[in-house]
Amino acid sequence: MTDKNAALVQGTLDMLILKTLALEPMHAHGIGLRIEQISQGVFQVNPGSLFPAFKRLEREGWVNSEWRATENNRRAKYYVLTASGRKQLKSETRGWKTQSVAIARILEA
């Protein structure tokens, strides 16, 4: 994510992280990488946005964290989605869909 669209997707980044974690627990680098891959390079998440977002989500109680070994045997802090995080993701996804449909309608009108 470049600085230009940072403000626009401030809240969206949280949702994308939650979505990524919904598949499986993941460490910071993996989360950034996955968002970049799935968005086919549209979103490049820099650590300056990523780490504050983790802290925010932890504070909200939507994710937990624990130290684990990575696939290539390094230590990394893995983030795990909590039940309330799952609920939050659901409601945010719903909200986002409603909004994007509405915006699309307006733009096409």
Place this chain on the structure above:
Amino acid sequence: MKIFRYLIAGLRELFRRDKTESELNEELNAYVQNAAAAKVQAGSNPEEAQRAARLEMGGMESVKHQVRAVGWEFALEVFVQDVRYGVRMLFKSPLFTAVALTTIAIGIGANTAMFSLVDAILLRPLPYPEPQRLVVAGLHQRGESGMNLMGTTDFLAWRDHQQSFEQVAVLDNGNSFALSGMGAPEQVPGVDVSANFFSMFGIAPLKGRGFHPGEDGPGAPGVVVISEHFWRDHLDSDPEVLNRTLTLDGKQHTIVGVMPASFHFPSRRPVDLWAIRTLTPQMSRPPYGLVALGRLKPGISMRQAEAELGQITAQVNAQFPTSPELVGVMMPMKKWLVSEFSTALLVLLGAIALLLLIAVVNVANLLLARAAVRQREVALRMAMGASRQRVICQLLTESAVLSLMGGVFGLLLAWLAVRAFLAFGPGQMPRLNEVGINSGVLLFTFVVCVGSGILFGLAPAIETSRPSLTEPLKDTTRSSSSASAHRTHRALLVLQVALALVLMIGSGLLIRSFVRLSDVNPGVQADHVVTAAIWLPYKYTDPQVGQFWQQFLQKVQSLPGVKAAGITMSLPPNLLEITNPFTVEGQGYERNRQLQLAEEMTVSPDYFRALEIPLIKGRFFSTSDKVEGKKDPMIVIINETMAKKYFSGKDPIGGRIQTGDPDPNSPWETVVGVVGDVKYSGLDAGPGPTIYVPYNENGWVGWSRAMYLAVRSSENGVDLVPAIRAELANVDGTIPLAQIRTMDELLDESLMQQRFRTWLVSGFAALALLLSAIGLYALISYSVSQRTREIGVRVALGAQRGNVLGMVLREGLWLLMWGMFLGLIAAFLATRIMRSLLYSTSPTDALSFAATSLALVAVALLACYIPARRATKVDPMVALRYE
């Protein structure tokens, strides 16, 4: 619940700062390692991958900073950091800090002290349960305004017919008791009240009880409630005080209760005793001497109650067709107690607020001067990446620290000032026992501190953080403030001069008014006169009152050194006891004719000689006027104003008047003399009619129980007091000689409030002038030091001393002119709120405006001249080499 979780998380972070920091470090390192590993997998060589990963991360510190900034605890940490830094910076320049702290402490201390007065007297509700339901009722004549006291007849009608009040009670306005049988007899302040007085307020006694219903019935045994103060001072806090008896006015009273010190009503003067006022139905409507109080029923408004009182008063009007038509009026009790003082208090508070503003401007200017020094440091911080907001925030925290430290000293000063005010200030103000520094006052002080910290910190902070990164860093040889800083500095100075002028004009007006008031001729020769109050107990029958005074006056008259001794019901300049309506022969009796009231008092023949009140026409009273066993002569003496106004073109001597409500059947009294006007209603009162009656006239002798003695002697009057006291004891040993004052003291005391506020405001104005002069001096000095080089060049090119002097002075004068212009406009608009405080002085009095402006110009010129003269001494060679 959410807030709770945030709170816990933030606190945990604060206390485990090291652990979270190392964890974050580890996580960030892991991120870089993972990223590098990924790049190696994608085919980069390991070194290259490591470098790219680090680059991707950006500044490690910056990321950490962003993470830390997520929680609320971060703001707290930053704040604590700023405070610590601020304190350190203040200690680094102790002289600046000392000057700034002193200025702020004085400003905030004065404001806190004044606010604690305003808070206790004007703002806080009365200290009784549900005080908003307490009202005072009174009367005024139809077509008039204001509120006068009630009479017995009106009060009884109201008490018996009203439906709006839970209770109505009554207070006899103005009384004190002669206490005898406990050492020397003395006069103790107190009031007579109805039996339900205490239960209406809803205040429980400290000991014993209030009065029982029925104790104010005729023939009930004498009971009295005493104050905690009296209990302590006169009865040594005797635990067995209840049922002890006091001899008051020669009559036995049983003590039934002790009221706590917090209960003080009426609250303008000391009250130590509350005794019973028995009300019996009267045949006539006057006199009007009762304060009627009531506690409204819940849900009933004062307007409704007032309408009801109006109907009841209308019925009384119908019963007394000769009395003027009266209208019932009500006022919330708090307003009744304090409204007289609100203007003076608010003007004083305003003056002090102005002083604080001036102090704030001075501190702002000090900070601005320091801004030049701080600019390098700030530029360095900004070059390192601090945002401007961050820098401003930090500088503001610093000034808030300064003002809060000043506030702490200010509180100390305020505490001292309040103590001093209560001890030495003018008494006779309501609710002084409630004055103190409480939580409300502390809150006020805190808000004022933070507010002024921001006020004086903001302009310098904005100035210092002006984004010019390279200039201050480059400039190593001298520190100069930017042109805009100089502009701000000058604007603040103009503001300061303007504020100071407003204060000075306010004080000028008060001084002029005070001088005029002090110059008012009271109508008497005040020197060598001593006065005292003597109240005869009710056991004296009317003839005995006459005999007592005759005997006593003869004895005093024959004391060595006594020139003349007289008695009077009222004394100048403001001890007037009663006013009475009157009718001059030839005037009609229609009921709603404009009320004409005269100050009326009984006097003894030598009263006029004792005070040297000049005889203008006719004669004084004489001891031979009344012959025992014969009909009263029915004579009066009137003052000059009354003679001119009501006997114009005629000889007043031999003219006839009636007193009391207009009634053709009232007895006629003949004018035998005209004397000079005397001020009885205060030195600031306009001239009005005065009627003097012989003290022993049958209709009046009963009123002559409570009299003032006035004795003129050839030497210092106070020396006579022991002899007078001995003579009094010879006639009746139970009667105290109370309220001993010389006439000069009485005149002096009557001006206490005015003198106090004049001195106070003048003191503020002097401080304001001093602060502004210092501000001006500092600015011009600074400006001269900045222009040393320029001046050197000018002198080298042939400028004369006069040119240089003029050039520097011009800068100061220009600021002064602007300040005065704004100040004059502001003063012109602001002084009208002082109108009610001024005696025969217009709020836009030209002389006060001009004189204070001149004083300001003189002092300001001096403040500019000193640095300007220094400028003329600049040696061009030195100035040019200096660079």
